[in-house]
Amino acid sequence: MTAEVTTNHYLVLSFLLFTIGLFGILARRNLITVLMSIELVLNSVNLNFIAFSYQHSDLTGQVFAVFTITVAAGEAAVGLGILIALFRLRETTQLDSAAELKG
Amino acid sequence: MSGADLLFYAFAAAALLGAVLVVALRNPMYGAISLLGTFLAVAALFLLRHAEFLAIVQIFVYGGGIMVLFLFVIMLVNLHRLRETTKYDRQTPLAAVLGLVLVALFVTVFALASFGPPLARPEAFTAGAQGISGNSQAVAWLLYRDYLLPFEIASIFLLIAMIGAVVLGRRA
Amino acid sequence: MRELLWLVPVLPFVGALLNGVVLRGRIGKRAVAWIACGVVALAGLLGLGIVAEHFGGSGHHAAYEQEIYTWIPAGPLASTVGGVRDLEIGMGFLLDPLSAVMLFVVTFVGFWIHLYSVGYMAHEAGFQRYFTYLNLFMGAMLLLVLGDNYLVTFVGWEGVGLCSYLLIGFYYQEEFPPYAGRKAFIVNRVGDFGFLLGLFALASSFGTLRYNEIFERLAASPELGRAAYVGGLSLAGFVALCLFVGAIGKSAQIPLYVWLPDAMAGPTPVSALIHAATMVTAGVYMVVRSNVLYQLAPEVSLTVAVIGAATALVAATIGLAQTDIKKVLAYSTVSQLGYMFLAAGVGAYTAAIFHLLTHAFFKALLFLGSGSVIHAMSGEQDMRRMGGLKKYLPATYWTFVVGALAIAGVPGFAGFFSKDEILHAAAAEGRWALWVVGLATALLTAFYMFRAVHLTFHGEFRGSEEEKHHLHESPRVMTVPLVVLAAGAVVSGFIGLPPLFTGGRDWNVFHRFLHPVVAQLPGGAGEGHEMGAALEWGLVGVAVLVAGLGIWLAWVVYGRERGLERGRAWAARFPRAHRVLVNKYYVDELYDATVVRGTWGAAHALHRFDAGVIDGVGVHGARNVTVTGALLSGFFDKYVVDGLVNLVGAVLNLFSRGFRRLQTGYVGNYALVLAAGVLVLVCAWALLRRF
Numbered sequence: 027m028t029a030e031v032t033t034n035h036y037l038v039l040s041f042l043l044f045t046i047g048l049f050g051i052l053a054r055r056n057l058i059t060v061l062m063s064i065e066l067v068l069n070s071v072n073l074n075f076i077a078f079s080y081q082h083s084d085l086t087g088q089v090f091a092v093f094t095i096t097v098a099a100g101e102a103a104v105g106l107g108i109l110i111a112l113f114r115l116r117e118t119t120q121l122d123s124a125a126e127l128k129g
Numbered sequence: 130m131s132g133a134d135l136l137f138y139a140f141a142a143a144a145l146l147g148a149v150l151v152v153a154l155r156n157p158m159y160g161a162i163s164l165l166g167t168f169l170a171v172a173a174l175f176l177l178r179h180a181e182f183l184a185i186v187q188i189f190v191y192g193g194g195i196m197v198l199f200l201f202v203i204m205l206v207n208l209h210r211l212r213e214t215t216k217y218d219r220q221t222p223l224a225a226v227l228g229l230v231l232v233a234l235f236v237t238v239f240a241l242a243s244f245g246p247p248l249a250r251p252e253a254f255t256a257g258a259q260g261i262s263g264n265s266q267a268v269a270w271l272l273y274r275d276y277l278l279p280f281e282i283a284s285i286f287l288l289i290a291m292i293g294a295v296v297l298g299r300r301a
Numbered sequence: 302m303r304e305l306l307w308l309v310p311v312l313p314f315v316g317a318l319l320n321g322v323v324l325r326g327r328i329g330k331r332a333v334a335w336i337a338c339g340v341v342a343l344a345g346l347l348g349l350g351i352v353a354e355h356f357g358g359s360g361h362h363a364a365y366e367q368e369i370y371t372w373i374p375a376g377p378l379a380s381t382v383g384g385v386r387d388l389e390i391g392m393g394f395l396l397d398p399l400s401a402v403m404l405f406v407v408t409f410v411g412f413w414i415h416l417y418s419v420g421y422m423a424h425e426a427g428f429q430r431y432f433t434y435l436n437l438f439m440g441a442m443l444l445l446v447l448g449d450n451y452l453v454t455f456v457g458w459e460g461v462g463l464c465s466y467l468l469i470g471f472y473y474q475e476e477f478p479p480y481a482g483r484k485a486f487i488v489n490r491v492g493d494f495g496f497l498l499g500l501f502a503l504a505s506s507f508g509t510l511r512y513n514e515i516f517e518r519l520a521a522s523p524e525l526g527r528a529a530y531v532g533g534l535s536l537a538g539f540v541a542l543c544l545f546v547g548a549i550g551k552s553a554q555i556p557l558y559v560w561l562p563d564a565m566a567g568p569t570p571v572s573a574l575i576h577a578a579t580m581v582t583a584g585v586y587m588v589v590r591s592n593v594l595y596q597l598a599p600e601v602s603l604t605v606a607v608i609g610a611a612t613a614l615v616a617a618t619i620g621l622a623q624t625d626i627k628k629v630l631a632y633s634t635v636s637q638l639g640y641m642f643l644a645a646g647v648g649a650y651t652a653a654i655f656h657l658l659t660h661a662f663f664k665a666l667l668f669l670g671s672g673s674v675i676h677a678m679s680g681e682q683d684m685r686r687m688g689g690l691k692k693y694l695p696a697t698y699w700t701f702v703v704g705a706l707a708i709a710g711v712p713g714f715a716g717f718f719s720k721d722e723i724l725h726a727a728a729a730e731g732r733w734a735l736w737v738v739g740l741a742t743a744l745l746t747a748f749y750m751f752r753a754v755h756l757t758f759h760g761e762f763r764g765s766e767e768e769k770h771h772l773h774e775s776p777r778v779m780t781v782p783l784v785v786l787a788a789g790a791v792v793s794g795f796i797g798l799p800p801l802f803t804g805g806r807d808w809n810v811f812h813r814f815l816h817p818v819v820a821q822l823p824g825g826a827g828e829g830h831e832m833g834a835a836l837e838w839g840l841v842g843v844a845v846l847v848a849g850l851g852i853w854l855a856w857v858v859y860g861r862e863r864g865l866e867r868g869r870a871w872a873a874r875f876p877r878a879h880r881v882l883v884n885k886y887y888v889d890e891l892y893d894a895t896v897v898r899g900t901w902g903a904a905h906a907l908h909r910f911d912a913g914v915i916d917g918v919g920v921h922g923a924r925n926v927t928v929t930g931a932l933l934s935g936f937f938d939k940y941v942v943d944g945l946v947n948l949v950g951a952v953l954n955l956f957s958r959g960f961r962r963l964q965t966g967y968v969g970n971y972a973l974v975l976a977a978g979v980l981v982l983v984c985a986w987a988l989l990r991r992f
Contacts, residue, residue: 031134034239036178039141041235043148043167045228050152052224052973053217058157058203060969062164065195066148069171072187080178085254088180088264089271095183095190096283100290102195106202107297113206114300121969122218128966220973227976234984 036077043070057112057119061105068098137177144170157203165196179254181264303351306367306394309344309404310443310457313436316340321433330428334419337432341415341439345408352401356814364397364513364817366449373452378508386508395449395512399818402654403446403586406661409789410578411439413782417669418570420778421676431471431568438464442579446586451500451510454587458496458551461580462489468575469567478566485560492550492557499543506536516593520821526597538598544591545605548584552638554612559889561635565627569672572627577634577664582657585641589650589819596648596822606646606727610738613639615886617745621752622872622882625682626671629753633708634664636742640723643735649726650819651812655797656723658811659715662793663707666786670701673775673783674757679768684756685865686768691758693772698758700783705754707790709747710848715794721844722799728840729832736840740847747851752868755859763865801837 043066050063072091079087109119116123147167151160168191175184255262272280319336328336355365368391375388415435422431438461445457463486470482500510507515519526519537526537534542548554553561564576575581588595588605595602613636620632637660644653675682677694691698707714710721720743727736762769774780797811858867872879881887963974 030131031137035137035141036174037239039144039174041231042145045231046145046148046152048231048976049224049228052227052969052976053221054152055218055969056157058199059151059160062151062157062160062199065164065191066151066167069168069191072183073171073174076175076178076180076183079180083254085267085271088183088268089276091180091183092186092268092272093279093283095186096287099190099195100287102198103290103294104297106198107294109202110206111297119206122967124968125966127964218969220969223973227973227980230980230984234980234987238987 033077033081036073040070040074040077043067043073055120055122057109057121060121061102061109064105065098065102068094133177137174140170140173140177143167144174158200161196161199161203164199165192168192168196179264182268302347302354303365303396304367305347306351306365306396306447307369309348309351309408310394310440310447312340312344312347313439313443316436317433317440320429320436325429325433328429330423333429333432337436338412338415338419340436341408341412344439344443345412348401348404348408351396352404355396356398356401364395366393366395366513368393368449378505388504388508390450390452390504390510392453393449393511394447394453396447397818398815399586399590399654400446402658402815404443406582406658407439407442407446407579410661410665410786411442411574413785414570414574414578414665414669417573417672417779417782418568420776421570421672422568425568427471431468434464434467434471435571435574438468438575438580442583445583449511449513451503451512454590455496455500458547458583458587459493461575461583462486462493462551465489465564465575465580468571469564471567471571475566477563481560481563481566485564488557488560489550492547495543495546495550497543497547499540499547502530502536502540502543506530512590516821519593519597523597523822526594534601535598537594538601541591541594541598541601542604544587544594545601548588548642549608550584551587552581552584552642553635554584554608554639554642555615556888558612558616558635559892562628562631562885565625565631569627569668569675572631573665573668573672576631577668578661581634581638582641582661585638585645585653585657588642588645589654592645592650592819593821595645602646602648604646606643606732606735609639609642609644609646610735610742611639612636613643613742614738614745617742617749619882619885620749621745622879624685626674626684626687626753626757627668627682629684629749630664630667630671633667633746633750636746637664637708640720640739640742643739644723644726647726647730647732647735649723649730651797651815652719652722652726654815655811656719659707659719659790659793662786662789663704663714663716666700666704666783666790667708669779669783669786670697670704673697673779674701676775676779677772678764679771681764681768684753686764687757687762688760688764689758689762690772694758694774696774696780696783700780700787701758702754703787703790705750708750709852710743710844711852712845713791713794715790715792717845717848718794718797718799721841722797724844725799725837725840740844743844744847744851747848748855751852751855752859755855756865756868759860801834801841 047063047066047070051060054060072094075087075091112124113119144167147163147170150163154160172184172187175187254264255267316337320333370392371389372392373390377385378388422428441457441460441464445454445461448454448457466482466486469485470479472478504510527535530536530539550557561576565572616632616636620629623629641653641656644656673694674690674697707716710717724736724739727739798809
């Protein structure tokens with residue numbers, strides 16, 4: 027911990043955030059929580075980009091991160107729209123209530 | 130330990146705490162608040178890495194936009210008052226396994242990889258037109274000159290998302 | 302008028318057609334009788350007219366041939382004598398002295414027998430059927446004797462065989478007559494086989510079957526006939542032998558005589574006409590017609606004579622012990638036919654035909670007389686139950702006696718002249734052994750014939766009271782033919798007077814008439830050695846003595862009201878011999894055991910083979926194979942083919958059931974799988990660095 031903060035640290039953090047987010051996507055039943063976990067994952071990705079961009083002194087990473095944020099925004103909007111629609115249909119946001127395609 | 134390193138560790142801890150809380154808390158409202166905390170921490174981390182523009186964008190878009198959206202929806206659907214039956218579903222063990230595999234993967238890669246000294250040329254982050262300099266300008270130059278097409282496509286994407294959201298949100 | 306020659310055989314066929322087809326079941330008995338007798342009378346008169354016209358006048362005795370059409374115009378034959386020539390067989394008629402004589406015999410005797418039948422069959426059912434068959438027979442017989450080639454004769458030959466079968470089996474409702482008819486036909490057939498072989502040999506050697514063509518060519522070059530042919534025989538010898546085999550069958554000689562006694566199952570007029578006067582003489586006619594061939598093959602001629610003589614003797618011995626009056630006459634016929642072949646065998650062809658003529662008269666007379674007796678006896682034919690019929694049937698009695706005298710060879714009657722000529726011919730040729738046999742036969746003939754006379758007409762009546770009441774003379778329609786035939790039996794002898802009795806003058810009309818037929822070969826008909834007049838008179842005397850001896854012996858044993866007792870005493874003295882004679886030397890039994898059973902056995906074996914092997918293996922086997930094949934095919938289809946199809950389905954089912962479980966419908970699961978997949982790829986890349 028007394029070492030200088032390097033890209034490695036950022037990668038570790040990013041990885042941890044990613045794993046936590048992934049766990050949340052896969053393990054939680056509430057759709058809202060799943061969506062929030064998705065945002066978490068995307069954030070970890072952004073962190074990764076920034077770390078490497080700083081590493082290589084290349085601004086491309088930051089630009090890419092901009093696009094990632096854009097996509098995340100759009101995806102959040104649509105996802106929440108789906109959630110509202112699902113709620114209207116099922117009176118709940120539990121994911122296992124939307125298993126119509128079973129079989 | 131320098132002050133930057135200290136700040137890093139602090140904000141990293143905050144981010145992680147927030148993330149864990151998002152996944153662990155039952156009430157989505159609380160989860161949303163903690164997610165907001167994570168976003169802010171991440172924005173700070175951006176700043177520590179010379180991504181000033183992106184940090185602000187992060188706060189604006191994620192904090193100001195997406196989180197608000199989330200809170201709106203939660204409150205619209207009265208999710209904070211709904212009783213949730215189960216928090217974690219059946220495939221949780223599998224997901225844990227997956228996580229462990231991921232850990233193993235990362236450990237392997239981490240052990241094998243190494244990275245050189247960072248920020249060889251800090252001036253790259255502030256390059257722009259003559260006289261004008263700063264991270265925003267630098268990003269702007271890249272965005273509107275080299276990556277114009279992706280930028281335009283991104284805007285179309287946002288349009289589509291907007292239309293999609295509207296359609297999905299309509300009462301049948 | 303002789304262009305109408307073809308009408309002579311056709312007229313009886315017309316009669317048969319009318320009675321058998323056109324007017325069948327539609328006319329009464331009188332009409333039937335008129336038609337049947339009418340056509341025969343017409344044919345006879347027409348024949349007589351043609352003969353008179355042809356042979357009268359300038360007195361030429363040449364033949365008249367009438368060709369109707371070409372029947373078989375086959376192509377060239379390579380193996381004829383004298384190179385290649387076409388085989389051509391026609392259909393036509395020949396009028397020459399021999400056929401004229403036969404024509405007369407057939408129509409004259411035939412007509413009177415037709416007339417007699419009207420009375421005899423008056424109470425029978427099947428009256429019309431009877432006359433249809435009888436007319437049919439007449440037509441076939443005339444075809445036989447008037448044909449100008451061997452094939453037309455053969456057609457008639459077979460035709461009379463058919464009619465014989467039909468008429469023997471006339472009482473088909475009973476058990477025995479059909480059997481007898483079949484026996485006659487089948488035994489005849491054996492002989493016909495030989496006849497056919499002879500025809501084939503002739504046709505392939507000469508390219509024709511016409512009498513005059515063949516005989517003229519042989520007369521011109523006799524070496525053709527003497528050329529070696531097959532089996533050590535010359536051509537003429539082979540043909541002569543084969544044709545004689547046919548004659549053996551048709552004319553009931555040893556060994557094919559067995560059908561004739563059984564043929565007595567038919568109505569008595571049938572026996573008279575067919576089995577005495579005409580059909581059975583066809584063999585003799587055929588041999589005499591082919592005399593050229595026999596003269597070129599002396600060893601075959603000798604065979605003919607020997608067989609004839611043997612048959613004459615053996616048949617006569619059997620006739621001694623018979624009790625059925627018709628059977629006696631049947632064996633007598635066989636015996637007399639033997640005489641005719643004896644004559645033909647020693648070269649005395651004219652004598653043979655002469656005896657044929659006289660025999661036709663007296664044998665027909667005897668048969669019709671016996672028919673009259675049977676008619677009076679209400680159907681009884683066993684002489685042991687007769688006796689003393691003389692006073693009830695006078696006309697029958699006297700005509701019968703005339704016939705008996707004729708056959709015994711008593712001078713003045715026809716049989717004497719014809720039989721004497723035969724014996725004389727045998728002696729003249731030096732065949733003394735045959736002469737002795739003929740003489741012995743004459744003795745026996747006289748004996749058995751007068752035995753029959755005594756048993757039937759003399760002594761006490763041995764029948765039942767019932768039968769006695771019915772005894773009556775036959776109607777005139779039956780007795781008139783008897784008288785006419787009796788007259789013939791007397792008169793017909795005088796046309797063949799030998800020079801011996803006429804003091805060297807040739808008054809033998811018959812002989813002169815037939816001369817052209819029998820003298821076709823250069824060297825003439827063998828007249829044999831000249832014997833001194835004394836020797837000749839001596840031979841005649843011996844014959845007369847023998848005849849008288851026979852008649853006297855019959856009187857001794859059976860005459861003067863003695864009836865059966867002496868006969869039975871003699872039979873008791875020689876029981877074994879008697880039994881052998883009564884059972885006809887067991888020849889029928891021998892044939893039955895060998896030929897008949899053999900054929901049956903072969904037929905049964907073949908039947909078993911057919912049913913067992915061919916039907917069993919072949920048909921049933923094929924069926925089994927097919928069914929098994931179908932079964933296997935079915936199994937294959939059901940289990941293999943369908944199994945495969947089902948297997949495909951089952952596999953698909955299995956997979957889809959498995960894969961279905963992937964579709965949980967739960968988004969979380971999909972996400973997990975997605976993540977896992979990505980992870981796998983990344984691991985792979987990390988490990989392999991090959992991305």
